[in-house]
Structure formats: C-alpha cells, structure tokens
Amino acid sequence: MVHIVVTGGAGFVGTRLARDLLASGTLAVAGGDPRPLSRLTLIDQVPVAADLSADPRVRTVRGDLAALLAPGPGVLAGADAIFHLAAAVSAECEADFDLGIRANLHGTEALLAACRALGTRPVVVFASSVAVFGGSAEHPLPPVISDRTAPNPQSSYGTQKAIGEHLLADYTRKGFLRGRAMRLMTVTVRPGRPNGAASGFVSGIVREPLAGQRATCPVPPDTEVAVASPAKAVAALLHAVSAPEHTWGDRTAVTMPALTVSVAEMAGALERVAGPEVSALIDWVPDPAITAMMRGWPARVRADRAGRLGLTPDRDFDSIIRMHLAES
Amino acid sequence: MVHIVVTGGAGFVGTRLARDLLASGTLAVAGGDPRPLSRLTLIDQVPVAADLSADPRVRTVRGDLAALLAPGPGVLAGADAIFHLAAAVSAECEADFDLGIRANLHGTEALLAACRALGTRPVVVFASSVAVFGGSAEHPLPPVISDRTAPNPQSSYGTQKAIGEHLLADYTRKGFLRGRAMRLMTVTVRPGRPNGAASGFVSGIVREPLAGQRATCPVPPDTEVAVASPAKAVAALLHAVSAPEHTWGDRTAVTMPALTVSVAEMAGALERVAGPEVSALIDWVPDPAITAMMRGWPARVRADRAGRLGLTPDRDFDSIIRMHLAES
Numbered sequence: 001m002v003h004i005v006v007t008g009g010a011g012f013v014g015t016r017l018a019r020d021l022l023a024s025g026t027l028a029v030a031g032g033d034p035r036p037l038s039r040l041t042l043i044d045q046v047p048v049a050a051d052l053s054a055d056p057r058v059r060t061v062r063g064d065l066a067a068l069l070a071p072g073p074g075v076l077a078g079a080d081a082i083f084h085l086a087a088a089v090s091a092e093c094e095a096d097f098d099l100g101i102r103a104n105l106h107g108t109e110a111l112l113a114a115c116r117a118l119g120t121r122p123v124v125v126f127a128s129s130v131a132v133f134g135g136s137a138e139h140p141l142p143p144v145i146s147d148r149t150a151p152n153p154q155s156s157y158g159t160q161k162a163i164g165e166h167l168l169a170d171y172t173r174k175g176f177l178r179g180r181a182m183r184l185m186t187v188t189v190r191p192g193r194p195n196g197a198a199s200g201f202v203s204g205i206v207r208e209p210l211a212g213q214r215a216t217c218p219v220p221p222d223t224e225v226a227v228a229s230p231a232k233a234v235a236a237l238l239h240a241v242s243a244p245e246h247t248w249g250d251r252t253a254v255t256m257p258a259l260t261v262s263v264a265e266m267a268g269a270l271e272r273v274a275g276p277e278v279s280a281l282i283d284w285v286p287d288p289a290i291t292a293m294m295r296g297w298p299a300r301v302r303a304d305r306a307g308r309l310g311l312t313p314d315r316d317f318d319s320i321i322r323m324h325l326a327e328s
Numbered sequence: 329m330v331h332i333v334v335t336g337g338a339g340f341v342g343t344r345l346a347r348d349l350l351a352s353g354t355l356a357v358a359g360g361d362p363r364p365l366s367r368l369t370l371i372d373q374v375p376v377a378a379d380l381s382a383d384p385r386v387r388t389v390r391g392d393l394a395a396l397l398a399p400g401p402g403v404l405a406g407a408d409a410i411f412h413l414a415a416a417v418s419a420e421c422e423a424d425f426d427l428g429i430r431a432n433l434h435g436t437e438a439l440l441a442a443c444r445a446l447g448t449r450p451v452v453v454f455a456s457s458v459a460v461f462g463g464s465a466e467h468p469l470p471p472v473i474s475d476r477t478a479p480n481p482q483s484s485y486g487t488q489k490a491i492g493e494h495l496l497a498d499y500t501r502k503g504f505l506r507g508r509a510m511r512l513m514t515v516t517v518r519p520g521r522p523n524g525a526a527s528g529f530v531s532g533i534v535r536e537p538l539a540g541q542r543a544t545c546p547v548p549p550d551t552e553v554a555v556a557s558p559a560k561a562v563a564a565l566l567h568a569v570s571a572p573e574h575t576w577g578d579r580t581a582v583t584m585p586a587l588t589v590s591v592a593e594m595a596g597a598l599e600r601v602a603g604p605e606v607s608a609l610i611d612w613v614p615d616p617a618i619t620a621m622m623r624g625w626p627a628r629v630r631a632d633r634a635g636r637l638g639l640t641p642d643r644d645f646d647s648i649i650r651m652h653l654a655e656s
Contacts, residue, residue: 068407095500101441109433138475138578138633150478152580159498164489170487174425250466252480305466 001038002027005079006110007065008086009042012190013127015049017083017234018042022055027080030123031244043068043075044086066102066110073114081123084111084164089197090131090157090293097156104160112167116176125240126168126181128253130226131158134296145298147255147305155198169251173234180240181253183235185228185301189324198293200264202227205263206270206321209281209326217263218287224299225257226258228313229320239309247309257303257313257318273325330355332406335393335439336414337370340518341455343377345411345562350383357409358451358506359572371403372414394430394438401442409451409569412492417525418459418485418621425484432488440495444504454509455498455566456581458554459486459527462624473626475583475633480535481626483526483558497579500614508568509581513556513629517652526621530555533591534598534649537609538656545591546615552627554586556641557648565635576639585631585641587648597645601653 004021008014018040023026026034042048043061053060061075063070065086068075076082086107093100108126115122122197135141142149153159161183168179190203201218202225208215228236236256240248248254261269271279303311314320332349336342346368349355354362370376371389381388389396389403393414396403404410414435421428436454443450462482463469470477481487489511491608496507518531529546530553536543556564564584568576589597601608631639642648 105437111430134579136578138580148478150476153494153498154501156498156502159494162494166481166487166490166494170481170484173482174484250464252464254465272403 002035003039003078005041005082007043010044010048011128014085065107069110069114073117085127091198093156100156108164123178128181128183129161132162144300146302165253182240183255185258187233209278218285218290221264258301259314273321330363331367331406333369333410336370338372338376342413393435397438397442401445413455419526421484428484436492451506455511456511459491460490472628474630493581510568511583513586515561537606542613546618549592585628587642601649
C-alpha cells in the first residue's frame with residue numbers, strides 16, 4: 001500500500017499527476033515493487049478538481065503549506081512519496097516579492113523540515129524549473145544548456161527554485177529524505193485561464209485561438225522557447241519518483257528534455273492543425289519586459305542525464321496541439 | 329560620515345576587519361568619496377575584543393542575529409554598509425544541522441529582509457566560501473575552479489553559503505540593497521583556539537607548533553589546500569565594499585584568489601621559518617572524514633574576476649607564517 005502526497009494538488013500539473021496516479025492505481029517508489037495506491041493526499045490553498053475529491057482514495061487538505069506544517073508534520077504522516085509542486089509562479093513573484101519568499105522559500109523549507117521530522121526518509125520529488133538558468137555579464141547563457149550549466153537565476157522564482165534544489169540535495173545527503181529535483185520546462189498547452197507566469201502566452205497563443213478568441217503574443221516571432229507537453233512533464237515527475245537510487249544517481253537536479261520551437265513555428269503548427277483562420281487570431285504585440293524575461297531563459301537543452309533516465313522530448317509542436325485538442 | 333555594521337564582529341575575520349576599519353578611519357563605499365567612519369556596530373553572540381569595545385566609535389550588540397532583527401531592522405538603522413560575516417562553521421553545521429539552518433540560513437534571510445526594510449539600499453558584503461564548490465558523480469570538481477564553475481556544495485555549510493549568494497543576488501536585482509558576495513578561502517593562520525571548522529587544522533598545524541604544542545594533521549601530506557592569509561581575506565572584503573558598481577559588475581559571487589599549498593609544503597615552510605624542532609611537533613594522523621571533506625573542496629583557483637578587482641593571492645606560505653609571527 002502506497003500513500004502519496006502532492007503539494008499544489010489543485011494546480012494544473014498537480015491535477016494531471018493526481019489523475020494519472022489514480023488511473024494507474026499502483027506505484028513503484030524508488031525502484032521498489034509496484035504497490036497499490038491506498039491514499040493520495042492533495043494539499044492546496046484552493047479546492048481540487050471534483051473528480052479527484054470524489055475518489056475514495058483521495059484526501060484533500062486546504063491551506064498554506066508553511067502554516068499547515070507549523071504544528072508538525074502530521075499532514076504528511078505515512079507518506080511514502082511527496083511531490084512538491086506548490087509554488088507561486090514567475091510573474092506573481094516578480095510582482096509580489098514577499099509572496100515568493102513565503103510560498104516558494106518558506107513553504108519549501110517547511111516541507112523539507114516536516115519530511116525530516118517524519119523520520120521515514122520519504123522520497124521527495126521537487127518540481128524545479130528551467131528558470132534556475134539565466135545569463136548575466138560574467139556568466140552568459142550558453143547556446144545550449146546541459147547538465148553541467150551553472151544555475152544563474154534572473155528572477156525571484158528561479159532564485160527560489162535554485163535554493164530549493166540546494167536544500168533538497170543537503171537534506172538528501174544528510175539522509176533525512178530521498179530528494180529528486182526535476183527541472184520542468186515551460187509546459188504547454190495549459191488548459192483553463194492564464195496564470196501569473198511570464199511564459200503564460202506559450203499556452204495562450206494556442207489555447208485562446210482554438211477557442212475562437214484572440215490572444216496576444218508578447219515576444220517577437222523568432223523567439224525560441226523550450227517546451228514540454230503536460231504528458232511529458234508528468235512523465236518526468238513519475239520517472240523521478242520511481243527511479244531506483246543508483247539509476248537516479250547524483251543529488252543534483254535533473255533537467256528534463258525539451259522541444260525547442262520559435263513562437264513563429266508554434267503559430268505555423270497551429271495553422272497546420274487548425275487552419276489559418278485560427279492562427280490569424282494571434283496578435284503580435286511584443287512586451288519588452290516579457291521578452292527580456294523569456295530571452296533570459298534557455299531555449300535549447302541537452303538533457304543527457306534525463307535521457308539516461310528514459311525521458312524524451314515531445315516530437316513536434318503539431319503533436320502537442322493535437323494532444324491538447326484530444327483532451328479538451 | 330559612514331556607519332558600518334559587522335555581523336560576526338567578535339569572530340576572527342570580523343575582529344581583524346573592525347581593527348582595520350578603525351585604524352583607517354575612513355571608508356569609500358561603492359565608489360563614493362572616502363568619508364570618516366563615525367560609527368562601527370559590531371553584532372555577535374559573544375563579546376567583542378576589549379580594544380574594539382573601548383573605541384568611542386564602536387557600538388556592540390549582543391545576540392542571535394535573527395532574534396535581534398525579528399522586531400525590525402532597528403539595529404541596522406543608518407548603516408551605509410553591512411559586512412555579513414556571522415556564521416556557524418562547517419564542522420559545527422555537520423554536527424548540528426539545526427544550528428546551521430538557524431544561524432546560516434535563517435540568520436541570512438533575516439539580515440537581508442532587514443536591509444530591505446531599511447529602504448536605503450545599503451551595500452551588503454556577504455562572506456561566502458570556497459565550500460560552495462564540490463564534486464559529485466555527475467558534476468566532478470574540475471582540476472582548477474574558475475568564475476564559471478557551478479557551485480555544488482557537499483556540506484550543509486557550503487549549501488547555506490550558496491543559498492546566501494542566491495538570495496543576495498536576487499535582493500540586489502530587485503534594488504533592495506547592493507549585494508557583493510566574496511567567496512573566502514581557508515584563512516590561515518588563525519590565532520587562538522581551534523574553532524569547529526573542518527579546515528581548522530590548516531591553522532592548527534602552524535599555530536600550535538609555534539606555541540610549542542603538538543598538533544595533529546588529519547589529512548595525508550600531499551593534500552592540497554587553497555589558502556589565504558587573514559590580511560588577504562580582509563583585503564578582499566574591503567575591496568568588495570569599496571568597488572564602484574560598474575567595477576564590481578555582475579550580481580554573482582566573486583571567488584577570491586588563493587595560494588595553493590600541500591600540507592607537506594606547509595610543514596616545510598614551518599621548518600624553514602621556525603626550525604625542524606617546530607615542524608616535528610606535527611603528528612600525521614589522517615582522519616577519513618576530514619580528509620574526505622577537504623578533498624571535496626577545490627585546491628586550485630583561477631580567480632580572474634577577483635584579479636580584475638585588484639585582488640592577489642599570498643606570495644608563499646613562508647610569508648604567511650612570518651605575518652602570523654609578527655602579529656602574535
């Protein structure tokens with residue numbers, strides 16, 4: 001019997017991960033035998049999807065992570081593995097520095113301290129981000145990032161993710177838990193409404209036109225982005241939780257594979273899949289602030305370590321759009 | 329008029345820095361004109377040296393940094409520059425994980441938040457450490473570290489210093505303060521009693537024999553270490569506080585230059601300077617834990633950026649020993 005906890009369980013990736021876990025019904029944790037999923041605890045500040053809360057295996061916990069864990073690790077009791085996805089996103093953290101410190105820094109500190117207090121060395125999968133990378137005068141971003149590239153975050157969100165990676169590695173080294181940090185790419189196509197992420201348009205310029213609505217692309221057409229489909233992002237997190245210790249290897253973070261596309265190529269794929277009248281709904285109005293933030297993130301990724309773990313990038317953007325249509 | 333704050337003002341480097349600041353009597357902060365030092369606030373949990381507390385310009389504040397700052401930034405009010413040196417050291421943090429989290433992580437978080445609350449963008453010089461570097465299976469330590477080497481700490485102390493660098497850079501990017509992180513080398517010869525640092529023997533095998541006492545070298549003779557004299561460490565911190573913005577440049581940390589010596593060469597220098605009867609007082613008894621920690625730290629440093637700032641390594645170990653003798 002396996003008990004899994006997902007922080008940010010009402011978020012987009014968390015919801016999809018929860019559905020996949022429940023559908024599978026079994027999980028092999030850190031190379032162990034597959035065992036039936038007996039309990040799935042979803043922690044979030046907002047309500048989780050109705051289909052999830054209706055599942056008898058699901059327990060939902062509402063509240064701020066640091067506040068929930070302040071009295072002790074009780075809410076995590078019995079957890080074999082914890083997916084730590086809860087985070088304030090990039091543009092939110094730029095607009096509200098205190099929010100990022102509270103949600104991303106103190107929330108992660110509290111989660112790791114609680115996992116240690118359990119005394120059971122749970123597996124902790126931390127959703128880190130490609131936003132840990134960035135370029136500066138002394139440390140320009142290389143044309144292609146690799147597992148050796150030094151994180152150099154240029155946003156509070158990326159800074160807090162880099163700090164989370166460091167804390168997770170040290171808690172793992174000390175034997176308090178078994179941490180696995182997976183750096184997610186920009187996930188597209190996200191359903192629903194835009195969130196506060198600077199990269200929100202990477203979903204919006206596909207999702208909104210497909211729904212017959214205009215969408216603004218705030219970066220020039222030749223801007224390249226490193227993307228992954230929701231399915232690939234969830235697969236990366238599931239690989240992280242199930243890999244045996246020796247396969248996972250190093251305590252440092254793993255960068256997931258990415259498909260590199262320009263936003264012009266994304267619009268071209270949209271035209272091929274849905275027609276020119278759909279791709280014509282994109283308004284090209286560059287926003288200097290968003291362009292600067294996106295240009296500061298790596299667009300090309302050489303993910304050797306993830307490849308050895310069996311992770312692959314999406315084949316092309318057409319298939320990402322078709323996946324979104326099939327799931328909408 | 330300049331008001332300077334030093335956290336860890338009773339520590340070895342803090343004491344020496346305070347004496348140098350008082351002796352100079354003026355300080356140019358971040359490329360400004362030199363101004364008279366009107367106040368020097370020394371914060372520490374233990375009493376500062378008597379000569380310092382007797383100086384009318386000195387104000388001493390006793391207590392835990394996070395606790396002192398919990399009510400607000402009052403203790404830092406009016407500070408033009410803050411040297412943040414307070415830290416629990418490496419072996420202490422390995423023995424007591426909670427101590428490191430409290431002193432090094434939460435202490436630094438509290439200091440940066442307080443500096444932001446001042447609203448005056450003070451210069452904050454953060455004493456980081458070569459301990460941010462380390463080797464692991466996926467990220468072996470290169471033979472020579474450079475400004476481009478990715479931190480990969482293998483100790484809680486190094487982890488907390490790496491996190492401090494990230495926080496400082498983000499607070500600087502946001503315009504809350506002007507942060508300068510300087511990675512200090514193993515400083516030798518430290519006077520006084522051994523502290524809890526794993527690298528304590530790098531001073532002990534010189535200091536104790538010179539005082540007629542036996543000292544244990546816990547690493548094999550061919551073990552190389554990257555060292556700096558107290559004078560060079562303080563010079564690095566003073567360069568950091570006084571460099572103009574454009575000269576300092578990037579928000580990332582600067583690695584200070586180091587002299588690379590093996591402990592056998594250190595013993596040879598001791599024999600040359602003080603005689604064979606002194607160097608014979610070293611007992612060579614390798615300790616696997618300390619050897620592993622020292623071998624995990626870089627011994628060879630290419631400090632290009634520090635060189636451009638005008639910093640230089642010590643010439644040789646003989647001169648470091650002579651400096652220690654002259655100051656004892």
